[in-house]
Every structure is written in C-alpha cells, then in structure tokens.
Amino acid sequence: MNVSWLVAQRELKERIKTRSFIGMAIAGPILVLLMVYILFSVGENNKPHWKVLIVDPSGIMDNKILANTTGSISYDFANDYIQLKEFEKSNRFQKYDALLELNEKILSNKAAFLFYKEKPSFLFATTIQFHLERRLEEVMVGRFSKMSVQEFRGIKQPISIAFRNLYDPKNESYSLSGWVGFFFGAVILLFILLFGMTILRSVSSEKSNRIVEVLLASVKPRQLMFGKIAGIGIAAIIQFIGWMVLVSFGLYVMRETLFPDMMDISNWNLGEMANQATSGMEDSLFRSKVYNDFVELIYSRIQFGDMLFFFLLFFIGGYIFYGTFFAALGATSGSENDGQQFVLPIMVLLVIALWAGYYTMQNPLSDITYVLSFLPFTSPMVCMVKLAQGYSLGEGYQIYVSFSILALSSYLTLRLAGRLYQNGILQFGHRLRLTQFISWLKHG
Amino acid sequence: MLQLTSITKSYFQKIAVDDVSLSLNEGEIFGLLGPNGAGKTTLIRIINQIIEPEKGEVRFQGELMKRKHLAELGYLPEERGLYKTMTVYDHAMFLGRLRRMSKDEVNKSLNYWLEKFDIASWKNKRIEELSKGMAQKVQFICAVLHEPKLLILDEPFSGFDPVNVELIQNELKAMKKAGKTILLSSHNMKSVEEICDRVALIHQSKKILEGSVVQLREDRKDGRYAVKFKGNMLAFTHALWTGFELLDKEELSKDRFIAYVAMRSENNFQDLLKTLIGQIEIEAAWEVLPSMQQIFIELVTSK
Missing domain, CATH: 3.30.70.1570 (Alpha-Beta Plaits)
Structure with a gap:
C-alpha cells in the first residue's frame, strides 16, 4: 500500500476521533441554523420603511402586488418609462428608496432590475423578490395556464432580480444567490484556516516529539507531508459533508416547524390563527414567507450539482494551496510555539480572500473581480460567489481557467513546501527566521 | 553487508561528515562512537536514506543502497517518539505497515515480542498510559518488528534502567547470533565494550579510528x-x-x-x-x- 495513503489514514483516524472534530461537526451546523433563524425572526424588527416604485410600462402587473402585511415595504406603480437620472434627481421621486424595473420580457426571461439608493438588507431584498414572484405567478397563471396558483408554483421558474446601485448602475450589482456562493466560499476559507492550523500543529508536534525521524526512515519527507495534508483534507471533507447534511435537514425542519408555508392551506391551523392577534399573525405569515422563499432559494434556485462539484474542486485546490504553507511552516519551526509570526501573513491572505468574495457580490462585473477570480489565493472564494450568481453566457470557461491556475499554483506550492519540509523537518531547537526560511527554500 | 565509501555531507557550508568510509560485516555488532556533534547521527541518517550525501556511496549487500532496501533496515533513532494517543497495537501496526509488512505479519511479530518481553497486557494501552521505560520497550519492538537484516540503533540504552539495558543487550546478542548485523551508536562505553565486535570513532566529522574492540584495547595496553x-x-x-x-x-x-x-x-x-x-x-x-x-x-x- 502507498505509504502516503497509510500516513493519510492514520491522520484521518486521529482527527475524526478528536473532541474538537466532533464538537465542530455539531456546533458548526447549529451555528449556521441559528444565524438563519435569527436573520428571519429577529433581524427584521428595526428596519426602516421602504418605498419602492415599480416601473411597469407594459402593465404586466396590472398595478397590483401582494400586500405587504408588515407595512415595512410599500409599492407604487408607474406605467411609463422613467430614466434613472430622472428618478435620481426629480423631486417627485425623492420619496422612493428604490426603483424596480420590469420590462416587457420579464415573463419569458424572468429577469428584473432593482436600482436602490441605499443598499437593501438581505431580508428586504428577499421580501421584494418574494412579492414580485407571487404577483407574477398570478399573472402567469391568469395568462397562460389553467392550473391553480398552488399547482403553478410547483413548476415555475424563479425570477432573478439584479440589485444595482442607482448612483453607479453599471458596476454595482448583487443578487441573493450570491450569498449562497459567499457561504460556500466562506466555508472553504473557514475550513482552510481550521484544518490548515491542524496541519501546522500536527507537523510541529510530530517534530517536537521526534516521531518524525522514525517515520522518515520509511517515508520520504514529501510523501509524509502529502499524506498528512491528504488525511487532514479528507477529515475536512467529511466535516463539510456532515455540515451539509445537518444544515439541509435543519432548514427542512425549520420550514416544517418554525416557518410553515402559510400559502399552503394544509398548514393552516385555524384555531391557532383565530387566537392570535391579527397583527401578530400577519407578522408571522410574512416572516414565514420570507423564510420559505429563502429556503426555496437554497433548495431550488442554486445549481447544487455544479456548486458542490466546483466547491470540491476549489476546496481541494485552495486547501492544498494554503495547506502546504501550513505544513512547511510546521516543518521549519524550531518548536511547537515557534513560527506563529508566519501564520499572520497566511491569515491576512485569507481575510483578503473573504473580502474578495464580498466585493464580488457587490461588483460581479468589475475588472477587479475579474482579476480576483484568477488569483489562486482569492479564486476559491470569488469563483463560488460568481458561480452562485451565474456566469454570463460565453464566460463559463472562466471558472475552468481559474481552477487550472489554482491547480497549477497548488502544484508549485506543493513542490516549494516539499523543499522547505525536507530541509526543515529534522532541524530542531532553532528560532525560525525569514533568512533561514529563504535559505531552505533555495536548497533543493 | 554494509559499505560506506567516502561519505561527505555538509549543512549550509558546515561539514557534518567528512570523507568517512566504513564496512560492516554480516552478523557483527558494530559500534559507532564519537562525542556529541561528531557526525554520527548524520551518518546514520544517510544510511537510512533520510538525507543524501553530497559525495560517496552506500552499498547494502553489494547493491547501491536504494529505498527498496529500507524494508531490510530497522532504525531506532536517538530522538525517538511515539504518538501518545495511539495504542501500542495501532502504533506497531502503523510503523509495521510503513515497513511493507502485511497486517498478519505485524500481528504475529508484535505478539511474539510482547510475549518475549512479558508485556502482552500492554497491547491495547495508549502510549500516554505507559511509563518512560515501557514506552522505550515499545520503541525497540517497533524497530525490530519486521525482522530487519541490519538494525541501526542510535543511543539505544539512554534512559533505560540497568535491568532494561541488560534485557536489550541480551536481545542484541541473540540477534547477532541469529546472523543479524547491528550498528550501534552509543556513549555507553561499558555496553560497547561488552557487546560490540568492532568500533569506529568519529571525531570532528572524520573517522579517526576503526578496529575490533579487543585489538584496540590490546594495542593501547x-x-x-x-x-x-x-x-x-x-x-x-x-x-x-x-x-x-x-x-x-x-x-x-x-x-x-x-x-x-x-x-x-x-x-x-x-x-x-x-x-x-x-x-x-x-x-x-x-x-x-x-x-x-x-x-x-x-x-x-x-x-
């Protein structure tokens, strides 16, 4: 059997038995679910009132939209074309916070634009999207189908709203689905950081307890390093799968219990509804709808097959890219506590990558985003966001280019880290300095 | 059995081993002596293919030493460690498998050694539960588990109590009798005198003496x-x-x-x-x- 695989197996067994691994497998998904719950239960309360002007020159909406039961968003309709400059400057539009533009093709291309003066919160954005969809469902059913609205909702295509800054409409844009990509990207970075630190600790502890010399009599340093990175990486993937299963299950349970779909008559509990104050029930109904829309966003609108496939690719690529640095750092440090100062640059890179993901959500079409999507230390994050937002037609190749650059970079860092690992792993008791680091890097 | 010819190795312009040649015969215990920092451990690491020499060659049973030969070598380094959270069994299985042994072979050999040292009850104990002396026995067992033809021991007696020194010495003698070759690096001169057939002294990276223990003592009477x-x-x-x-x-x-x-x-x-x-x-x-x-x-x- 391949010695690297034996090392990986040992590492995997060691990791999945630890309390921190089990604790993280349980606490992580609970934290995610808790955040979702808080977002939909509490986060909405102190929002300001929003007034949206729906520009619908074709009269598709027939000047109607689902009533906003909480009163936090209200809509007006305009049935003529309004230029953005006019909307921005004219006094009569000053009372509006956003302009929702529906063109005549919305029933076929399912795309709309929302130009905001101040960026809407996640909850507001979801709510507007939800209101628009519900109204369009009625329109679609009325025009093209003999089905009931309920039946139609089962087969309909989702609407995509591009959110853009009124003052910079060409560049600023984000969509809700980008948040799912951001979540995936953030998970990649979180796992890289957590499991990268595990690599660092594991290598330096093997070094400090001197087992490494016994191992090196049977395994080449590079094989040992690769086995270690692979074993811990597999543990990370198992952890991620556990997270996905628990989060998916948790979202489903929350949908069935905390946020039942009130549009579905089978979920109506008339007795309970009668007992509730009218406002409370309305509020509850609103939040449930928003949550259900969010769940629908997660379950139906994201191409999960693609997301998971590319998640795995970018996770593996990003993990190897960063993980090799952690391994090299562990191997070159003189003691378990040495080398901490070198962790900081890696952390800074990870923070930059996180920022890059957020920037991509805001500016998916900017040149900076384009560049960030190819840089190996930001591409795992940026590409996840871009993938969730959807690559434009003819630009799909970019994700393959990004991954190829990441894979090539990972291979190079693996080789460089292997050199550091080989030169540093049997050096003990020193204090790691940059000059020494560079010197070991030079000696192949 | 093992020939080292003109081995030279330096670390970043500091010479660790300078043109050292040695020859070990089959079935002998060879002592590698020298003060701290003389280059013994570097030489041992070169034999074990952990590091490569800049000059010179190592031959094992007449063939140029390659990684495939490592399965025939057993190595107990001076700075030795164990995975504290693993059991004795898991540890032996892991290291045995790295030495290309099958699971059955590891099981059989481990049981033999545990019984020989009368420590069969330790098999499922975690390393962290063992005393220092117990752990050292486990380390020794892991080094000989695959019945190597050449056993390399770097300071094997350090930290052992006299009873265990005796025990290990007797095992080494028995292995020699069984035709195994042993390379022993030690500061324990009493043990060297007692069990080594021949020795070499390394000082300041160079070999300054080689010969049989008896002859060296005779020559200096x-x-x-x-x-x-x-x-x-x-x-x-x-x-x-x-x-x-x-x-x-x-x-x-x-x-x-x-x-x-x-x-x-x-x-x-x-x-x-x-x-x-x-x-x-x-x-x-x-x-x-x-x-x-x-x-x-x-x-x-x-x-």
Missing part, C-alpha cells in the same frame, strides 16, 4: 598488571623489590587490596606471580587493558 590479594601491603611492597614498580593501589578492606604494578627490566607476569606467591594470598591477577572509555577520552581530547 601499557604493561600494567593488577593483583587482588589478602594480606599486608608492606609485605606486598617488599616482595616486589627492584624487579617491579608499584603504580597504584586500592584498599578494599583492612587486609584486602588491589595493587597495580609495572614490570621492570625483563620481568613478566609469570615472574610477578612467582615473586608474590608465599608473601601474600593472591585472589586474582590480570593484565590491565585500557577501557573503551579511556581510549575514547584519550583520542578525543588529544585531537
């Missing part, structure tokens, strides 16, 4: 003899007269001594015994050979 006797020291001194010189004495009790004597003119050991018989009660008499420790210190300090 200085004509001193020791006599252990019961009687009067004055009577002993008078008996020596002018033919012998009293160099030193140890008082074992009121009337028991060990006297160290050198010959004068043509006198020999037989003459000494003849002179003393009847004057004192001789309990033992022998030719004093320098210990390996003395030779070691003399060579290292004189360079």
